[in-house]
Amino acid sequence: MILRCRLCHAPIAACDPARLTPPLTSAVFEPLEPGFPPPFPPDVPWEAARCPQCRHHPQGYAPDGALSLETDQGTWPLPGPAQPETANADPKGHAAGPTTKRDAPNRRNR
Numbered sequence: 399m400i401l402r403c404r405l406c407h408a409p410i411a412a413c414d415p416a417r418l419t420p421p422l423t424s425a426v427f428e429p430l431e432p433g434f435p436p437p438f439p440p441d442v443p444w445e446a447a448r449c450p451q452c453r454h455h456p457q458g459y460a461p462d463g464a465l466s467l468e469t470d471q472g473t474w475p476l477p478g479p480a481q482p483e484t485a486n487a488d489p490k491g492h493a494a495g496p497t498t499k500r501d502a503p504n505r506r507n508r
């Protein structure tokens with residue numbers, strides 16, 4: 399799968415969907431073609447990764463932009479952060495308990 403920049407749509411990196419589990423690291427992204435340097439320095443935190451073309455973050459800056467990646471297969475939703483296995487015991491998903499609201503209508507990614 400190819401990671402694309404959400405802002406300039408340039409193809410940036412090759413990635414294995416199976417490895418795209420939060421927290422993301424720059425190291426899961428590989429060169430578009432073997433032999434090229436990695437798209438991001440592996441020691442750079444993902445939050446600090448920058449598109450080689452437009453120098454912005456590949457996911458853009460909208461609050462919910464971090465929940466997905468733009469790829470050659472469309473918008474790729476990222477799985478939720480690693481959760482304890484007991485999370486699977488709740489069939490409703492969002493039951494009682496602390497909820498994280500992610501519905502801020504911030505439409506900056508256009």
Ligand SMILES: [Zn+2]
Pocket residue numbers: 403404405406407408449450451452453454
């Ligand atoms: Zn870009």
